[in-house]
Amino acid sequence: MKQLRIAIILLLIGGLLTTTAFFMAFFTAEVQQFGTVTVASELDTAFQLVSVGDNGFSYGRPWFSQKIFYFHVPVAEASFLVLLLSAVFAVRFLMTRKRSFDTKSRIAMETSLVFVILTMITGVLWTRASWGVWWEWEPRLTTYFIMMLMMIAYFVLRNSIEDEERRAVYGAAFAVLAAINAPISFMITRVLESNHPVVFQSGMASSNLLPFIVAQVGMLMVGYAVYALRMSEERLGERIDAAKEALEG
Amino acid sequence: MEATNAELYRLALTDAPYVIAAYGILWISFVAYVTMTLRRVMRLEKAVVVLEESLERREA
Amino acid sequence: MTDVCTDSAVEVRGLTRTFGVRKALDKVDFDLPRGAFLSVFGPNGAGKTTLVRILTTLSAPSKGTVKVCGLDVVEQSDKLRSKIGLISHNPLLYPDLTAEENLQFFADMYGVENPAQRARELLIAVELDHRRLDTVRTFSRGMLQRLSIARALLHRPEMLFLDEPYSGLDPHAMDILDNLIAQVRHDHTFVMISHDLDKGLELCSHALILARGKVVLSAPKEEIDVDDFKQTYRSTVGMGVA
Amino acid sequence: MADEILRRTPPAERTKVPGLSLRQYKAILRKDIVMELRTKEMVTSMGLYSLLTMVVYQIALSQSGSAFDPRTIAGGLLWLAFIFTSMLGLNRSLVHEKDQGCLEALLLSPVDRPVIYFAKASGNLIFLLIVETLTIPVFALMFLQQGGYGGSWWMIPLVLFAGSVGIAGVGTLLATMSVNTSGKDFVLTVLMVPLMYPLLLAAVSATSAAVLGGDGSISQFWSGIAGVAGYDAIMVLAAYALYEFVIGA
Numbered sequence: 001m002k003q004l005r006i007a008i009i010l011l012l013i014g015g016l017l018t019t020t021a022f023f024m025a026f027f028t029a030e031v032q033q034f035g036t037v038t039v040a041s042e043l044d045t046a047f048q049l050v051s052v053g054d055n056g057f058s059y060g061r062p063w064f065s066q067k068i069f070y071f072h073v074p075v076a077e078a079s080f081l082v083l084l085l086s087a088v089f090a091v092r093f094l095m096t097r098k099r100s101f102d103t104k105s106r107i108a109m110e111t112s113l114v115f116v117i118l119t120m121i122t123g124v125l126w127t128r129a130s131w132g133v134w135w136e137w138e139p140r141l142t143t144y145f146i147m148m149l150m151m152i153a154y155f156v157l158r159n160s161i162e163d164e165e166r167r168a169v170y171g172a173a174f175a176v177l178a179a180i181n182a183p184i185s186f187m188i189t190r191v192l193e194s195n196h197p198v199v200f201q202s203g204m205a206s207s208n209l210l211p212f213i214v215a216q217v218g219m220l221m222v223g224y225a226v227y228a229l230r231m232s233e234e235r236l237g238e239r240i241d242a243a244k245e246a247l248e249g
Numbered sequence: 250m251e252a253t254n255a256e257l258y259r260l261a262l263t264d265a266p267y268v269i270a271a272y273g274i275l276w277i278s279f280v281a282y283v284t285m286t287l288r289r290v291m292r293l294e295k296a297v298v299v300l301e302e303s304l305e306r307r308e309a
Numbered sequence: 310m311t312d313v314c315t316d317s318a319v320e321v322r323g324l325t326r327t328f329g330v331r332k333a334l335d336k337v338d339f340d341l342p343r344g345a346f347l348s349v350f351g352p353n354g355a356g357k358t359t360l361v362r363i364l365t366t367l368s369a370p371s372k373g374t375v376k377v378c379g380l381d382v383v384e385q386s387d388k389l390r391s392k393i394g395l396i397s398h399n400p401l402l403y404p405d406l407t408a409e410e411n412l413q414f415f416a417d418m419y420g421v422e423n424p425a426q427r428a429r430e431l432l433i434a435v436e437l438d439h440r441r442l443d444t445v446r447t448f449s450r451g452m453l454q455r456l457s458i459a460r461a462l463l464h465r466p467e468m469l470f471l472d473e474p475y476s477g478l479d480p481h482a483m484d485i486l487d488n489l490i491a492q493v494r495h496d497h498t499f500v501m502i503s504h505d506l507d508k509g510l511e512l513c514s515h516a517l518i519l520a521r522g523k524v525v526l527s528a529p530k531e532e533i534d535v536d537d538f539k540q541t542y543r544s545t546v547g548m549g550v551a
Numbered sequence: 552m553a554d555e556i557l558r559r560t561p562p563a564e565r566t567k568v569p570g571l572s573l574r575q576y577k578a579i580l581r582k583d584i585v586m587e588l589r590t591k592e593m594v595t596s597m598g599l600y601s602l603l604t605m606v607v608y609q610i611a612l613s614q615s616g617s618a619f620d621p622r623t624i625a626g627g628l629l630w631l632a633f634i635f636t637s638m639l640g641l642n643r644s645l646v647h648e649k650d651q652g653c654l655e656a657l658l659l660s661p662v663d664r665p666v667i668y669f670a671k672a673s674g675n676l677i678f679l680l681i682v683e684t685l686t687i688p689v690f691a692l693m694f695l696q697q698g699g700y701g702g703s704w705w706m707i708p709l710v711l712f713a714g715s716v717g718i719a720g721v722g723t724l725l726a727t728m729s730v731n732t733s734g735k736d737f738v739l740t741v742l743m744v745p746l747m748y749p750l751l752l753a754a755v756s757a758t759s760a761a762v763l764g765g766d767g768s769i770s771q772f773w774s775g776i777a778g779v780a781g782y783d784a785i786m787v788l789a790a791y792a793l794y795e796f797v798i799g800a
Contacts, residue, residue, distance in 0.1 A: 064268060097328075099329040160733045169799075173797050174728070176793060177724075181746050192753065222279065233289055240293065242330045243301055243304050245331075247307065366659075367658055367659070395656070400652075401651060401655060401656035405586045405590050417574055419661065
């Protein structure tokens with residue numbers, strides 16, 4: 001049960017790091033600005049005065065929804081990395097035909113699906129907050145939507161096959177295809193996109209970068225911990241099966 | 250004066266519910282998923298102990 | 310003797326086929342001399358089909374080595390494939406092609422020379438020449454079985470695998486099949502999966518019982534006492550599925 | 552006499568026949584075409600299906616008014632019809648192999664697995680192209696009468712061919728998997744649509760450019776074609792690499 005212990009330790013550290021990042025995002029990170037608000041006269045306010053023009057005083061409009069990014073992006077990146085992990089295990093399964101690799105690939109896919117769904121949810125909320133619409137067919141969101149569909153398809157495929165080994169082989173083949181397809185989707189949406197706003201403003205203050213990095217490291221740990229946790233559950237299940245087999249045989 | 254300032258704040262905070270929702274959903278989902286998995290793991294561990302004990306007894 | 314493997318048609322050493330905890334085959338060992346007729350018995354799920362799939366190169370062993378006709382089933386699968394034929398309870402023929410087209414198609418797949426002539430002579434041999442222009446869909450069960458024997462013999466294999474060839478055949482068709490097997494019996498090695506104990510014993514020169522992936526009994530027919538054998542077989546059926 | 556025919560060859564006479572793979576490729580392709588000519592199953596069902604899609608499009612566009620120019624969405628409508636039609640054919644083509652265990656007989660013969668893949672994919676490509684050729688004039692007649700066609704004549708055939716290669720290439724692999732599952736058609740749809748997303752996006756972009764013409768349409772067309780070609784190259788290669796595993800399982 002070494003893996004379970006590692007999972008729990010990583011989960012705790014990851015949780016701690018992400019919580020720290022959470023507080024940093026709201027208390028130490030500089031608030032980004034998103035356009036300005038113009039009022040007639042000067043105000044006694046914490047808002048930053050950007051310019052004084054003929055038609056009044058312009059104050060920076062704090063970009064509050066940008067705070068979602070501190071977690072949205074790390075979750076998205078973790079999901080993609082875990083998908084890659086799943087594909088790597090899938091390839092190793094096809095090479096060795098060892099069931100343990102198939103289990104790893106499947107669990108990685110499951111973990112990735114959880115992260116992708118969370119990416120989607122935070123992404124949708126961010127779109128709503130920032131652009132005022134719930135959904136935008138923007139390259140990143142679209143890619144994640146397609147990724148989510150592929151992952152669901154992966155589980156549909158597995159569940160519709162009776163034979164255990166065939167299920168594993170087909171699952172592995174599809175996992176590889178999905179992992180290859182995801183970046184292609186992203187690139188093609190990018191290349192063909194012409195009339196959508198650019199999402200990122202370049203350049204970030206160091207006070208913003210730090211919570212970002214902390215959140216990223218923490219989220220990767222959480223991602224691995226979730227994977228390890230599910231793996232130890234699978235291992236236990238296998239031990240139970242083996243014991244039952246031995247008892248009844 | 251004060252009214253305008255409040256308006257500014259309100260404008261800034263229209264985003265707040267979405268930010269709160271995003272973080273809330275994120276954390277709640279993680280905690281729920283991990284708790285569910287941990288509970289399953291603990292149940293399985295009990296089952297393993299029972300089975301492997303009876304296996305040892307049989308082999309002894 | 311220049312050919313090193315002349316006397317063993319099948320050589321199975323420590324053959325194990327696993328996936329996870331499930332063992333489809335567990336340390337199977339046996340030999341079969343050339344020209345023998347092996348009947349494989351066992352309850353459903355005993356691993357008969359897995360064994361034949363491995364012997365016919367359709368799946369690979371997890372452990373152990375398997376040689377058929379002196380060729381390794383993994384390393385030399387391509388060479389081996391042109392030396393073996395399979396007759397199954399499934400006809401393995403395209404229903405929408407005619408008998409002749411079917412045979413010519415498989416002749417092409419095996420790289421047989423003069424496919425048209427070869428197909429024709431086999432059709433004559435299995436007495437289906439008059440139906441050669443009809444689609445296989447219109448054939449009766451017995452005719453299908455005859456045609457599938459012709460298909461299996463197209464490339465003049467050294468070894469024939471029979472996967473429950475008698476299931477679903479009426480007595481007349483069984484006679485015809487018996488007759489055809491008798492005709493090719495003398496210069497082919499056979500491996501047959503069978504549910505029918507009497508039929509399998511009647512035809513075989515060697516018998517093998519599998520249960521839960523293990524060899525329960527493997528012996529030449531001369532050494533077998535029929536009653537004991539049936540007793541052993543019945544006890545394995547009681548063991549159920551692995 | 553019969554005895555000689557049923558005899559086996561003496562081992563010494565066996566040699567590897569040169570050019571066998573090409574012969575096998577031709578044999579499988581010819582067999583598929585002969586079967587199709589005899590039953591006309593795939594082309595009729597696919598053709599009918601695409602005609603039915605046209606009816607559905609008419610319903611969808613019936614309330615759009617005369618100001619709406621269907622040419623702006625023509626590319627999307629066409630590829631939508633093709634992707635769903637193709638799945639019908641792909642499924643059929645593999646069900647033929649599976650039905651009487653013929654696939655097993657194919658695998659028993661000394662054929663390199665990629666030969667099976669390329670032969671089946673070529674057959675599917677041919678049938679798909681036939682159905683597309685039949686559909687295009689009907690579609691043009693029904694939806695594109697006003698406004699006409701903006702690009703050069705070779706643009707549509709080019710994009711059709713490039714797109715169909717991807718559909719047939721990846722689809723053959725996916726259909727080989729889905730034919731072994733419970734709920735064949737459903738599983739194929741679920742697997743295919745997300746994997747086809749980048750291809751469809753690029754193909755629709757190129758088709759729209761070809762239909763609409765005008766400024767910048769040439770560059771949009773070529774970037775679409777580049778997307779389709781890139782997708783074809785990567786995904787067909789991946790499908791080819793994975794086919795051996797999938798078909799053997």
